[in-house]
Structures are given as C-alpha cells and as structure tokens.
Amino acid sequence: MVKRGFYIGRFQPYHNGHQSVLEAISDEVDEIIIGVGSAQMSHFVNNPFTAGERIMMITRSLDKLKCPFYVIPIEDVQRNALWAAHVKSMSPPFDVVFSSNPLVVELFREEGTLVVSPEMYERGTHSGTEIRRRMLMDENWQELVPSVVVDIIEEIGGVRRLSQISKKD
Numbered sequence: 001m002v003k004r005g006f007y008i009g010r011f012q013p014y015h016n017g018h019q020s021v022l023e024a025i026s027d028e029v030d031e032i033i034i035g036v037g038s039a040q041m042s043h044f045v046n047n048p049f050t051a052g053e054r055i056m057m058i059t060r061s062l063d064k065l066k067c068p069f070y071v072i073p074i075e076d077v078q079r080n081a082l083w084a085a086h087v088k089s090m091s092p093p094f095d096v097v098f099s100s101n102p103l104v105v106e107l108f109r110e111e112g113t114l115v116v117s118p119e120m121y122e123r124g125t126h127s128g129t130e131i132r133r134r135m136l137m138d139e140n141w142q143e144l145v146p147s148v149v150v151d152i153i154e155e156i157g158g159v160r161r162l163s164q165i166s167k168k169d
Contacts, residue, residue, distance in 0.1 A: 006094040008035035014057035017126030039073035
C-alpha cells in the first residue's frame, strides 16, 4: 500500500523553507500531495502570485524530489469547521498531513487525520512575509528561494507587480 502525505501552504512565494520540509517529507512517504492554499487569491500584497505561478514555482523546484508528487490548487471556503473536509474532497486520498500551522493541525486532528508537525527550516528568515518585505525594500530576497523561483518571479515581473499593488492611491 502506498503511503501518501499531504502538505499545504500558500507559497507566496515558494521558498527554501518549503523546499527543506518537502525534501524531509519525501523520506517518510511514497507520494506527496501539495495543496496550494488560497488558490483563488492573487494580486494582493499578502498574496501576489496566482495559483498557476505558484504551481510552476513548486513543480520546477521539486524536479529532483525522491518521490512522486501532485500539486493541487485549494480554494478557501471561509468556514473552518468545513475546511478539512473540503481539502479532502479536492485531493487524492492521503494518510498523513504534514503541517506546523496550529489551525491546520487542529482542523485535521478534529477530522481524525494523523498530523505530523515537521521541523521548520530557519523560520525567522524563510517566510513569505519576510521575502515579500525584502522584495518591497529592494533587499536580497533571492537567497531565500530556489534559483528557479527567482527565474519565475523575474519572468512574470513579480517584484514590479508587488511594488505596484502595494502603493496607496
């Protein structure tokens, strides 16, 4: 029987912390389902990238992952009590959820799903919030993401987009 794990994030943008966690998860399962959360959100300061752009970042970054993976966009339902069931309805079946997000952990545990909280990689600097801040302040953000993510963000004009949508009228 295949052991399949589930990992969800917004990936705004995908960064080295996500990469580290997914590489560690690949040692523990036969397949990984990666949920791109808040898939309907884009062009906001906290969510500047589209689901398609985030899927590109993930798939190109994981080309050498030890196990097969699937990337599934997951739109928000705005009702926490229904969220885990919604995720399950949008995803292939899985045996274990990997998350350190307290709300995600609680919602899946309430549903009776096994949850493992992986060790986070340099969380102080490796966060989407910090990377977006650095982009806006014209600081080095590139060192915090895989090189293919830098290429994608440059290709789509991601820093320019973030700068433009952060302006006040």
